[in-house]
Amino acid sequence: MRDRFNRLMPKSLTGQVLMALALALLLAQGISAALLYQAKDKYREEQLIHELALKATIALRHRDEPPPMMEGPMRQGPDLGEGPRGPRPEMVAGFQTLPVDQPCDEYTHRLTQILAGQDIGAARVLVVERPIAADPLWNHRIAKRYGVMGNHGPPRPTSVLVGAVQMTAGGPWLVVRTSVPPNDPWLLVTLILQTLLIYAVLVGTMALILRRIARPLAALTHRVDHFAQTREAKGQITPEGPEDVRRLIVAHNALEERITALINEKDVMLGAIGHDLKTPLAALRVRIECVDDDAERDKMAKTIEDIVRSLDDILSLARVGRPSDPVEPTELSALVASIVEEYEDMGDDVVLDHLPRLVMPSRATWLRRALRNLIGNALRYSGSAAVTMERVAEEGRDWAVICVSDCGKGIPDGDIERMFQPFTRGEPSRNMATGGAGLGLTLARAIAEQHGGRLVLANRMEHGAVGGLDATLWLPLSA
Structure with a gap:
């Protein structure tokens, strides 16, 4: 697993830093998107339950008053009048849930709390969510309002939140409705565009900074390889980049000069040793010719040859790095x-x-x-x-x-x-x-x-x- 990870990782400093930055941004944007979705869902829930509570509170406080421009009490039974987000409140003798209704316990609890905060005591409170097409009182003209402008209008809701409040046990039910808006389709697009913009700004800026660092480092690496092969101080690179990199290049140039000086001193010393040793050895080879004992003379000659051969090997080893x-x-x-x-x-x-x-x-x-x-x-x-x-x-x-x-x-x-x-x-x-x-x-x-x-x-x-x-x-x- 580690070998596969190492193969996938970029080899250069710039690539690794940019990859780490991209992964960090991706993680941060993922967390931000999750929190944003959660906050938006919470806000939508609060908005829907407060709209139901507002409709119910107004209807209950003014249930004994005649509606504007109308005579008589609030209509008992179906009320097909239009509201901004669905039919107006209605009073019914009994409230029955439909098979397609989905109970909303959290909404029920919150609506009960809000009504109690308005000093409205209710015997029973029930909130369900149902498809708009299954709601018998969802006016066709209201549904049509969301589609009259086609794709240019707001997104059409697909479900409705129905709240039922019974003030006294066995009494009539007040039924209020509000449409549930669909999720914002542009939210994901907005997040993607935001992420791309952040990537473009941060990654682009970091790439420029890393290039300013990596370019002199790459030149320094090439210079080190060249110096390792040639041992020559010629062609040193000019310090550039950030201050730390410039100081590194200056220190490396000084190190090259010192190494070159030491190598030159070594060559001079070895040359002097070779000259100073080979000259007396040559003279010694001539002098042993005066030795009368042939066997002893041969031993001396072989010893001199061994010394000369070893000296040649030592000098060759010293010169091999600088041919x-x-x-x-x-x-x-x-x-x-x-x-x-x-x-x-x-x-x-x-x-x-x-x-x-x-x-x-x-x-x-x-x-x-x-x-x-x-x-x-x-x-x-x-x-x-x-x-x-x-x-x-x-x-x-x-x-x-x-x-x-x-x-x-x-x-x-x-x-x-x-x-x-x-x-x-x-x-x-x-x-x-x-x-x-x-x-x-x-x-x-x-x-x-x-x-x-x-x-x-x-x-x-x-x-x-x-x-x-x-x-x-x-x-x-x-x-």
Whole structure:
């Protein structure tokens, strides 16, 4: 469920804030609409019951007076005179409900309270709601009044509220009526238009504010990615946006400058170390020629070579993050084949299989160094190596996957990540001939990451046991 929710959520800051705002507005408008409907229904109920009470009160107080322009008492029996919302009050000997009548207990209770508040004591009070078509005294001319103007007139009522009041037990009943207005059809339209207007104002305003925040943040993100690849302080972005974002950009620019200065100091220091160490090592290589003991002289020469090789690895690892050679299209199949041929010429057991033609932008010198490190490790720890290459589509990109396999003892699963740390070796001795300096995998992974790829180590299982180690180099075929 959480994964589905995460997939539906927008990925950007602007999208998430706008979605949260839209959901909050929808909830608020839903609550507002519910309260509005409730208040409107309550108001309509009060309006209807007060209209019934008003008609009943006037009729009861003036029941012994003759109506205007008429002679005699209030008409006993049907009164077909028209009122503004239905027939006028009538006095009947007995009141009988119809089968279609719906009792309204709340209206009955409220009408009793209102009449009592007017000092009108009633023996019985009854309020029912019935369809207009079923009411025998609903004058056709009154019903016609609501439809004479067609769609331009007010909505036509469909039911009538009938109130019956008996003053004394066994006495006549006063019957009053009022039409029940239908629900306002424009209320929902009004709420929708109101919601759209609020959305347009608030969401539009928030979108402009978020854009002012998100645009410099997006530029800063792009700049961070660019700096991570190039380590160059050139092309810093100009601070813009709100004050907090501007301060963040200023701080990041200062951080870039400081990192660049540290990297430059490191390069200068390493260059000086390399120069200061290689010069005396070269002189020492010349001086050992004066040693008469051939065996001792060979040991000294090998020691010097080991020191020079380790020094080269250290300097290469330091420079891998800031390569000076350009990126050029490289045919990987030819590059891999040439490296394998070098080992074959030296009599090493290296097998090449499944080599499709693949071209990618790369720094060929660095890739050669990475592949030599991987093949050299395989030969050092198992005596043989098998190299394969294939094209794989993953994560929406095409990759060149170069795998160097050996038949050694593999690496314990808990130590695989540790093998990428500098000066960590699978062979515990410090013998350079058997274990190297412990920088090969570190340098190979750094080269892979320099090209936007990765290096993966995994034990290969054969017949339920470890059958060797696979060092897989993933390189993107496009930038």
